Amino acid sequence: MSTDHLESDAFYRATLNSEWYRIVGLLGVLAALMVYTFVRGTMVGGFRLLWIQTGLLALVMAHELRVLLAVRKALRSDKDISQADVVQDVILGLI
Secondary structure (H helix, E strand, O other): OOHHHHHHHHHHHHHHHHHHHHHHHHHHHHHHHHHHHHHHHHHHOOHHHHHHHHHHHHHHHHHHHHHHHHHHHHHHHOOOOOHHHHHHHHHHHHO
């Protein structure tokens, strides 16, 4: 193996590690927002808005969790993330 290839693999792993930390941080923020939304909704009594916001947050969290699992799988198996997962993440990120 050439040195360039090793640096490229190391850079790719570092990128995946960075993405893993970003997603974990985002999931933490979304979980805190979910708790805040639930508490605010029950205190104010706006249950329709509570369920809409909670449902939307749950969908975003499920998507981020799916991406986190794909990143973790790529880190463990030393393989790339599939192009379909990358495209879906970009498209859903734009929405």
